[in-house]
């Protein structure tokens with residue numbers, strides 16, 4: 001635990017800052033977590049006084065970004081909640097039989113890239129044409145995503161034939177790591193994007209995945225996010241959320257898809 005003392009007022013203004021910048025709600029139960037994150041940023045910025053750090057944070061956009069980076073939860077892994085991905089790919093295959101085309105997919109809140117790479121290898125395996133826009137608020141996770149190097153633990157759910165086909169095994173000191181092959185990387189465009197403040201791209205998507213991030217938002221923020229994502233989808237397009245998330249009790253225009261978990265349609 002950190003030795004920093006935060007008054008309720010300071011906690012409130014910090015959580016307000018996090019909320020207004022990222023939509024993430026940090027309640028008082030997260031006080032210790034927040035303190036440890038501040039201590040981490042103080043070490044990185046070499047600022048020894050907590051008050052000086054707060055002043056520095058208030059006047060520095062880059063530091064606000066770094067700070068938000070440390071408080072966001074980036075947990076992800078390959079083939080996470082893959083049933084909805086498989087069903088989405090089945091739907092695209094059916095559509096592809098009717099008219100062959102390139103499918104545009106947006107992984108909003110893609111974290112370290114595990115999600116878009118998992119989608120890409122399965123799309124490639126089915127011979128579908130596609131491009132993926134993969135975005136996140138955090139530049140550090142995007143850097144990891146663009147590097148494409150992961151521990152074997154992170155890829156343990158990837159079926160072995162796909163692991164052999166689309167990843168390179170590390171050697172020597174890197175034996176516990178794999179690297180996503182360049183061919184897979186070429187289908188994905190990684191970009192910084194804040195779901196609560198950036199305007200959605202002009203292009204329309206066949207699929208938007210926004211999984212395991214809205215769980216950190218309140219209803220007001222989630223409603224705003226899902227409604228702007230709705231506009232970024234093509235008519236008939238597919239919207240996928242995380243298994244622990246729900247659109248119940250929110251105002252939206254999506255139709256739920258029968259027998260398909262966490263999946264909606266425009």
Ligand SMILES: C[S@@+](CC[C@H](N)C(=O)[O-])C[C@H]1O[C@@H](n2cnc3c(N)ncnc32)[C@H](O)[C@@H]1O
Pocket residue numbers: 021022023024072073074075076077080108109110111112115135136137138141193194195196210211212213242
């Ligand atoms: C738990 S990860 C989910 C990753 C992936 N979608 C999955 O399901 O495995 C949540 C991600 O949301 C990102 N995030 C948080 N607030 C965001 C915002 N306002 N806009 C865009 N991304 C955000 C975080 O940086 C983090 O990488």
